[in-house]
Amino acid sequence: xxxxxxxxxxxxxxxxxxxxxxxxxxxxxxxxxxxxxxxxxxxxxxxxxxxxxxxxxxxxxxxxxxxxxxxxxxxxxxxxxxxxxxxxxxxxxxxxxxxxxxxxxxxxxxxxxxxxxxxxxxxxxxxxxxxxxxxxxxxxxxxxxxxxxxxxxxxxxxxxxxxxxxxxxxxxxxxxxxxxxxxxxxxxxxxxxxxxxxxxxxxxxxxxxxxxxxxxxxxxxxxxxxxxxxxxxxxxxxxxxxxxxxxxxxxxxxxxxxxxxxxxxxxxxxxxxxxxxxxxxxxxxxx
Numbered sequence: 001x002x003x004x005x006x007x008x009x010x011x012x013x014x015x016x017x018x019x020x021x022x023x024x025x026x027x028x029x030x031x032x033x034x035x036x037x038x039x040x041x042x043x044x045x046x047x048x049x050x051x052x053x054x055x056x057x058x059x060x061x062x063x064x065x066x067x068x069x070x071x072x073x074x075x076x077x078x079x080x081x082x083x084x085x086x087x088x089x090x091x092x093x094x095x096x097x098x099x100x101x102x103x104x105x106x107x108x109x110x111x112x113x114x115x116x117x118x119x120x121x122x123x124x125x126x127x128x129x130x131x132x133x134x135x136x137x138x139x140x141x142x143x144x145x146x147x148x149x150x151x152x153x154x155x156x157x158x159x160x161x162x163x164x165x166x167x168x169x170x171x172x173x174x175x176x177x178x179x180x181x182x183x184x185x186x187x188x189x190x191x192x193x194x195x196x197x198x199x200x201x202x203x204x205x206x207x208x209x210x211x212x213x214x215x216x217x218x219x220x221x222x223x224x225x226x227x228x229x230x231x232x233x234x235x236x237x238x239x240x241x242x243x244x245x246x247x248x249x250x251x252x253x254x255x256x257x258x259x260x261x262x263x264x265x266x267x268x269x270x271x272x273x274x275x276x277x278x279x280x281x282x283x284x285x286x287x
Contacts, residue, residue: 002145003145003196003198003202004121004122004141004145004146004147004202005147005198005199005200005201005202005225005227006198006199006200007090007121007145008057008058008090008121008122008147008200008227009198009199009200011057011058011089011090012057012058012255014057015054015055015056015057015058016056016057016278016281016282017252017254017255017256017281017285018056018058018240018255018256018258018274018277018278018281019056019058019059019060019092019229019255019256019257019258020048020051020052020056020058020059020060020257020258020259020262020274021059021060021061021062021094021231021257021258021259021260021262021263022044022045022048022049022059022060022061022062022080022259023061023062023065023259023260023263024040024041024044024045024062024065024066025065025260028044028260028263028264029041029044031264031266032044032047032266032267033267037069037072038066038069038070038072038073038075038076039072039076041065041066041069041073041076041077041080042075042076042079042080045061045066045076045077045079045080045083046079046080046083047267047270048263048270049080049083049084049087049089050087051270051271051274052084052087052089052274053084053087053088053089054087055271055274055275055278056089056274056278057089057090058089058090058091058092058255059084059089059090059091059092060091060092060093060094060229060257060259061077061080061081061084061091061093061094062094062259063077063093063094063095066080074118077118078117078118081093081118081119081120085119085120085121090121090122091120091121091122092120092121092122092123092124092147092149092229093111093118093120093122093123093124094124095107095111095123095124095125096124096125096126096151097111097123097124097125097126098125098126098127098128098129098133098134099129099133100129100133101136104133104134104136104137105136105137105140107123107125107137108123108136108137108140108141109140111123112137112140112141112144112146112148113140113144114144120146121146121147122141122146122147122148122149122204123146123147123148123149124148124149124150124151124206124229125137125148125149125150125151126150126151127150127151127152127182127186128151128162131150131181131182131185131186132185134148134150134186138186138189138202138203141202141203142189142202145202146202147202147203147204147227148202148203148204149204149205149206149227149229150182150183150186150187150203150204150205150206151182151205151206152179152182152183152205152206152207152218153179153205153206153207153208153211153213153216153218154206154208154211155208155209155210155211155231155232155236156208160211160215160216162178163177163178163179163216163218164177164178164179164215164216164217165177165178166217167181175217176217177216177217177218179216179217179218180216180217180218180219180222183205183218183222183223183226184222186203186205187201187203187205187222187223187224187225187226189201189202189203190202190203190224190225190226191224191225198225199225200225200226200227200253201225201226201227203226204226204227204228204229205223205226205227205228205229206228206229206230206231207223207228207229207230208230208231208232209230209231209232209233209236209238209243209246209256210232210236210237210238211232220248220249220250223250223253225253226253227253227255228247228250228253228254228255229255229257230246230247230254230255230256230257231257231259232257233256233257233258233261234258234259234260234261234262234277235258235259235260235261235264239280240256240258240277240280240281240284241280241283241284242284243256243281243284243285244284244285244287251285252285256281258277261273261277262274262277
């Protein structure tokens with residue numbers, strides 16, 4: 001297996017930078033004619049995978065919408081993830097796990113270890129027990145040639161107060177924000193010898209397309225060589241056509257994530273919705 005960074009870069013080069021979310025909200029299940037059950041989310045997820053395969057390089061199942069159905073929901077998620085990986089899609093499990101010590105190591109094994117029933121290519125994680133709480137997870141990711149996406153600048157407005165707060169910890173620079181500190185510490189491995197010549201490292205960051213990065217104090221340098229997962233396109237208001245204005249020189253590292261604006265097209269319209277989103281994004285990136 002090749003490293004996560006090289007696999008992700010190859011997928012982005014071949015299929016573009018659109019990431020299709022697999023978010024089986026109950027209202028979407030109903031509009032697709034599916035039951036609000038484990039079998040419903042299974043069928044929904046498999047249909048999205050079939051539509052995405054060959055059109056995009058990356059999908060992102062939202063774990064919560066499967067987890068709500070208990071063990072049967074997790075079994076459905078396992079099947080959706082396996083189908084997506086068999087279709088050569090890069091799978092980012094949107095689980096947002098965050099803990100310390102052996103508990104966090106357990107999460108890392110669940111989502112990143114080879115042979116795990118939930119094995120994905122990457123998982124989203126929370127750094128708010130301290131960036132060093134992710135050290136074991138990052139080590140697992142490097143060893144397993146997988147990736148992690150760390151919450152850095154999320155799109156929910158109430159997070160701004162926390163993520164833009166000025167740090168007073170010993171190793172922080174004067175005036176450094178929480179978001180920038182998290183990115184620099186968690187992303188340090190991206191510049192290490194372990195990453196070699198890969199264009200992208202194993203540690204990415206979630207940076208909302210609707211956030212003001214300068215307001216949060218999140219610098220371009222802190223995101224160097226990091227894949228950027230950017231939610232907020234489509235239903236949340238950000239336009240794919242504006243990606244260069246939002247991310248500037250970082251735009252080639254961005255996975256533009258869209259869910260409801262694609263899934264809302266229904267089972268008969270999802271292929272056309274994926275294609276139209278991809279066209280808008282490609283036109284913007286190559287204008």
